[in-house]
Amino acid sequence: MVKEGLMVAIEYMRRNMARKGWIIYLVSECFFIGRFLLAFFIPLAQKALIDATTEGASMELISAKALVCLILAVGMGVLFMLSIQLSTTANGEAVSGLLIRAFERLIGQRYSDIQKKGAGWYRSILYTDVLPEMLAPTYSIAVFSVVQFISILIIVGRWSLSLVYAILAICAVYLSLVLLLAKIRDSASKRELDVRLKEAAILEEGIDAARVFSRFGRKEVLFSKLQAHIKLRIKVRRVARLAVATTDSLWEIASSLAMVALVLASLAGLRSGAISTGALVTIIAYIPQMLLPSKAIGDIFMFEAWASGVKKHYMDIEKRYQDTIPLAFDLPNSGAEDAVLELRDIGFSYVKDEKEKGGESSFGAETSLRETTPEKRVNISGISLSCSPGTSTALLGLSGEGKSTLIKLMTGEELPSSGEVRFCGAFLRDIPAPMQRSFINVYSQDTEIVDDDVRGNILVGKEALSGAGIEAKKASLRMGFEESLDKLAAIVGKARIKGEIAAQKVCARELEKAYCTNLRPILGLPLFFRLPGNQEPSLFLSLLDRYSTREMAAIFAEAEFGRSYCVSEKVESLIQSVGLSHLVGRTLGQRGGGISGGERQRIALARCLAKENWKFLIIDEPFTSLDALAEEELSGILQDHTKGRTILLVTHKLNLVPLLTERVVIMKEGAIAAQGSHRELKATNSLYASLWKAFSSQRQ
Structure with a gap:
């Protein structure tokens, strides 16, 4: 001991x-x-x-x-x-x-x-x-x-x-x-x-x-x-x-x-x-x-x-x-034409509301995977779904059918037990986490509010730039990444003459130097410590083997701009259009204790739409705390900002489906039961027709 x-x-x-x-x-x-x-x-x-x-x-x-x-x-x-x-x-x-x-x-x-x-x-x-x-x-x-x-x-x-x-x-x-x-x-x-x-x-x-x-x-x-x-x-x-x-x-x-x-x-x-x-x-x-x-x-x-x-x-x-660091990095292809996000024969299973394997919930009985009955499990099996560039899809189903789990799989919060999730041609699990979050945007019903004013809650650490300086900043980022990668590639290339082990040692030493500091954040590598063994140099060497420095610099710059910058004029416009001008200059309190549920939803929408360079937007149960007039107002704003973009809508408010999406996918018992346009499913699918009828009667 x-x-x-x-x-x-x-x-x-x-x-x-x-x-x-x-x-x-x-x-x-x-x-x-x-x-x-x-x-x-x-x-x-x-x-x-x-x-x-x-x-x-x-x-x-x-x-x-x-x-x-x-x-x-x-x-x-x-x-x-x-x-x-x-x-x-x-x-x-x-x-x-x-x-x-x-x-x-x-x-x-x-x-x-x-x-x-x-x-x-x-x-x-x-x-x-x-x-x-x-x-x-x-x-x-x-x-x-x-x-x-x-x-x-x-x-x-x-x-x-x-x-x-x-x-x-x-x-x-x-x-x-x-x-x-x-x-x-x-x-x-x-x-x-x-x-x-x-x-x-x-x-x-x-x-x-x-x-x-x-x-x-x-x-x-x-x-x-x-x-x-x-x-x-x-x-x-x-x-x-x-x-x-x-x-x-x-x-x-x-x-x-x-x-x-x-x-x-x-x-x-x-x-x-x-x-x-x-x-x-x-x-x-x-x-x-x-x-x-x-x-x-x-x-x-x-x-x-x-x-x-x-x-x-x-x-x-x-x-x-x-466990969150990939064994090898893969980078998304910005010019992918087949699918922005694709699920291939996905399978997933977990215990609902389980705190930890064999663990104990504070107010519940002890639950173990071995003791779980089939009724307590949420299962997804054989799901294949493709979202092509510029398409809009609605994912619908009764509660507990696995829609939230699919969202977690699409955002990398969970890993499938079988099948694969691809984003712009790359395996999602191998894309560095900061890139995933830069390119995959989410407007969620769960909105975290920090103890700051409304601008701080929309920017959440990003820097607001004037529209006139956007292109210059993008060029500067691309040039900075290209210089760092070119220098690293040249030094490592010389070391590789002596063998792979020598190259790893040289790469590890170079990554400690100042010119490589811009590479760590965008690749999700730790800022205050180093990964054990040769993990970091191995990750970089695999990237240098598969991509040119110019390709990497372009992808890194695009992701870094979306991660770190917003357009100031756009932020100010969103504050006005979503109805948050009365909160300017006012601290919102810890966890948003000083604002209403409706204001929280408006901040979430402005935060989502202010994000730059995203390629795929997941809209998860929007407008849950808004009245019908506010919902109509904000859904119009959302429609204007997402027209022609790739989006996935998950909602129980079926009036948003024909407004925001072209295709509807219906889930039942953890699998895709039907898909088609709103008009087609309303006429041919009994589940969708009954859901639409029930929703319409409630609205009346």
Whole structure:
């Protein structure tokens, strides 16, 4: 457990702390070792001073030895203070590096994965400093103290072997008990973390659902579930803290026993003259250092037990992020004529509302894939659908037929269990995530609002450019990418003469340089850390093999413009046309708490239509919070902005189907049941005819 804990913790921190932090950490370790080195010599200097005093040495000699003791003591204090200062700085670097890198991995995951885990789970993990605390100088102390311990035994062995045997026996008993307590703490810490994460999920769900429980149910259930988890957490924490307290008590007991045992064992030596009074004082002063190796090794066990649960969850976040990076990049073909988006014999199956395989929902019973009945599964099988350039399609069906799942497959939020999803001729799963999001636009009923004004919520981090500067910016982006790729290709090409391994090493080194910084964001590579092994150079080398630098630069520039820029005149026009001018200059509140549902829908529409360079638009249940007049107004705006573009509409408002689309696809029981124009299906398909009739009667 020690070896695994040490290796995993240090390796994880190595990948997640900047070089500056590691340098500071190593310097602080040197000061710690210097401090312990002085602590080793101080008792010897004290022995020399006591012996000189008791043997009647001259005042000059006694003063000199006293000065040596003073210098060593002051030096040890200064080194200790410096080591603490530097260790604190290194810890701050570690906390900062770990948090920002873990956060980057988190937001780089598929949103569906985050939803399954719950945001509370991630918040609880990210705000813990357990792993950085493992950078405390416990490991260097353990290594150095073992060397120091052997040196002390050699010194003491000259005086009495019985003292050596007594020291070894006390250390062995202490370490055995600590190992047992570390196992107890390991189990308790993991249970405490699991309970705390479930508790965080209850709190988050309780806050979000408080109004529902108060109005439609009994809010007491929130308190009872929370109280039960708090009691369990307190119980588990009591066990963990009892293990720590027992370890500290054992240290005190061992120190006292060591002092008594060593004094008793040295009596014979004192009487015979083999041990001087100074030597006895030295032995007593060495007692903490004699026990230090056992305590340091025991602390490593206790540290590992404390951090084991958190480390596991951090590694889980890292693995989930790694799963989103393609094994090889594929780029969409902007000039694809056959289909913008195509589903080929798609199959997919999952458990509806499942939090996690074998996991537990905060307010529901435990659910496992093995225990799932067919009624609880959402299945899609054999679906093939093609959306050609400039076509508009409506995807309809009853609730629960798999429409939302198809949208997740089309946006890359889920991966099919069989078949393939292609976008502009490329496998969607292999297209870098930022490119997917640049080219695939979504107008959804689920609208996230940030604590900013209406312009900030439409731009969401993009820069607004004047229409007059658009072409210049596009040319600048294309030129910047082309220069970076040409330089990288030339350097890697020369290295390839020496072989593929040499090319990978050179490519990895070049990717660290400033001229390659514009390539990482558009390819979805991490900004604050690097992928392990040769994954990054392998991805770049495969691109250089398959595409010319000019082709890549054109695609990169097109995607980057859509990802990072908007046209300012268009944004201002949309604010006016969708009816948001009254919100200009007003902060909308956290999660949009200061606006209505209708205003939220208007912001979502403006945000969608302000996006540049998209090739495929998914309209998912639009206008859900709008009245009939507002719906008619905004549907006209949507129609004007999407005319001649490739769109897919998913809606229960059937009046939008003939207005926005040319083709209708009907899903039933996870498969495509019929497709055709609105007029054809209304006349020939009973399901569509009944849906249209029911909707028309409701509108009347």
